[in-house]
Amino acid sequence: MAAMIGEELRAAFHRLFSAMAEIGATPAGGVCRLTGSPEDGRARDLLAATLTATGAEAIADTVGNQFGLFRLPGAGDTAVLCGSHLDSQPTGGRFDGTYGVLAAVVAAQAVRARLAAEGRTARHHLAVVNWTNEEGARFQPSLTGSSVFIGSLTADAALALADGDGVTLGAALDEIGWRRDGTLPVRPIRAVELHVEQGSVLETAGVPIGLVTGAWATRKLCLAFVGEPSHTGPTPMARRQDALRAAARAIEALYGIVEADGKGAHASAARLTISPNSPNVVASEVRVWFELRHPQQAILDDMAERFLAAATAAVAPLGVAVETAIDERRPSLPFDAVGVEIVRAAAAALGHASLETMTVAGHDVLALQRKMPGTLIFVPSEGLSHNEREFTKAEDLDRGLDVLAETLWRMVTAANV
């Protein structure tokens, strides 16, 4: 079977991808496009201009979620959502998120063109989307726009989220002109996201397409360690209540449990704030953002509880209190089985091998899954993710784009989807 993406559209995709990679480009080949930054604004402007140029209806909502509605002949008030995000980590890669948004734009064009060429109708429209603050790099929690879209987070709460400097998401969006008042005028019936894998499963197996059947369960905890300021010199050691020493103990406790268990969990402590952060004042308050992830919910839950108990016990002798500032649980939801089979069939029809896998990382489609069937498609990653050296080969991008277009075609035309 021939791919729906012709040479012209394929070239347009690569031109668009290169143009987007220029926005917020970092010296090491990555991008820095924090949500609400000028670079985020320019990325949104480029997407909006591209959508309008293709004849899609460009819409943005109150938290900056950006939609491109491709109205298809014959469809009523329903649509298949397809997209990802254009924001990045501070030293992010140029594929993460961006690939999924731009591939959706091109795949939607291909589906629309094929319907016209074959004189056919569709059962659903296609809505391309760029979700706000997927990364959670500047504002926590992550998956902000998609969570607001499905109602698990209110728009007011999202707009009030503050970054490390106290700037709110609302103010940041206003600054770049992307707090809007649009709403998507169709009812989404399922969501699809194409993404680079960010792990090494596909690369190791030598398979170009990942059929994502489920997500690892994730627990995100922000713990506040509360001690007391004192002079790092004369204060007797026994008199100190050292919040940074407590945080270090808790970090060690986390990795100790994960390694002793040997059950393949992933864990991290990657963000930290410290007060007063003077070399001569014992830290009075330290906050650490911890993450624990495991494919099995029960194992994760047990591990997280043992971590909390171990951290509390480890810091108690220091006279430091532990408070849970954030406790976010993302359950291990399986992806919609119908979607997995459509992607499997699409890949097979195009002659591409595929492999069932799970996602460890969070994705917008995971947030959306609470309200509609979700489908996640992976292409291989080389090297690292959340790193400027993140890389996926052009032929792998092309295969993913082909599979996405074929998947969307089947989703909007099949009688039973």
Add this chain to the structure above:
Amino acid sequence: MAAMIGEELRAAFHRLFSAMAEIGATPAGGVCRLTGSPEDGRARDLLAATLTATGAEAIADTVGNQFGLFRLPGAGDTAVLCGSHLDSQPTGGRFDGTYGVLAAVVAAQAVRARLAAEGRTARHHLAVVNWTNEEGARFQPSLTGSSVFIGSLTADAALALADGDGVTLGAALDEIGWRRDGTLPVRPIRAVELHVEQGSVLETAGVPIGLVTGAWATRKLCLAFVGEPSHTGPTPMARRQDALRAAARAIEALYGIVEADGKGAHASAARLTISPNSPNVVASEVRVWFELRHPQQAILDDMAERFLAAATAAVAPLGVAVETAIDERRPSLPFDAVGVEIVRAAAAALGHASLETMTVAGHDVLALQRKMPGTLIFVPSEGLSHNEREFTKAEDLDRGLDVLAETLWRMVTAANV
């Protein structure tokens, strides 16, 4: 023997102390006067106005060191320096540094008045001083102004020091109008500093005056842990090079060595910077400011070397490199014996008990000691230091002020000093 500080001057001291405590006052009873901040500017303005009102010559130099020259009858081109600092920690106490500066202003007035009353001459002038950035809270290293004054740090290097936001000391001083071009027109022959103890030795012993005979040796190290950014989710644990995990191990290594040794060392890790500081990106670079202190140089040196070796060994399995960004050694120098005897005699003459002790914390007079005899006098502290609840009783402040005035009198009038 009657104290030189009469009721009027004593009341003036307490009024001045209260006025200064208002500048940068924090809700919990402390002060926040970071170097080069608007509050630091207002504190300097108050000191300058006070000096001018007392008839002293107010001078400030290129790094903002602020002098008040009390010209005494009969003196030539030499002076005894006496002062401390008006800058504070972010949540500092109102006594630390401020007491020494304001007591020096009042003691110098008392000495000058007594010379006039008795029709006597002095051998040296008195120069009151407020040293810039003693605390090192905003700009590191600490003791900045006094180090420039004695030539162990160049003015250019000091002015180029940058805070956490990249603002230089020079720019910060310009902002508040305190980068000046004055120089002290006399040659300092010794330096005296009166300070609250910040420890509990005097309070425990019930003695009002501390004769400081020496300083603990101090090693200040800023270590950079350099790993690589990656996604906290899918990146295999073995593939990560986690700089924060490395920093936590090094912090634990520090306290482990100090406690296992049981030799009474003081140690801390109180300032930390982290990059990129996103909850979803394994930290690629973490810097930690460590301090180790011990009365004996040899024990400190051995402990510091074992710490560096242990930290390097602990983080090596993580694939994280350790680089020494700052390595500052403050040797355990004894204070000038003549000065100690003058203070001992002054206290005895006033009927105040005194006790030989050492300073654990750094003080400007320690930097000055490299070039001139230095004398440090302590009064008791209650509670904590580098804490808004820092406290010294009024009667202890008064005793210290009396001893300082008597000490300065003896230093400027005695034939053999």
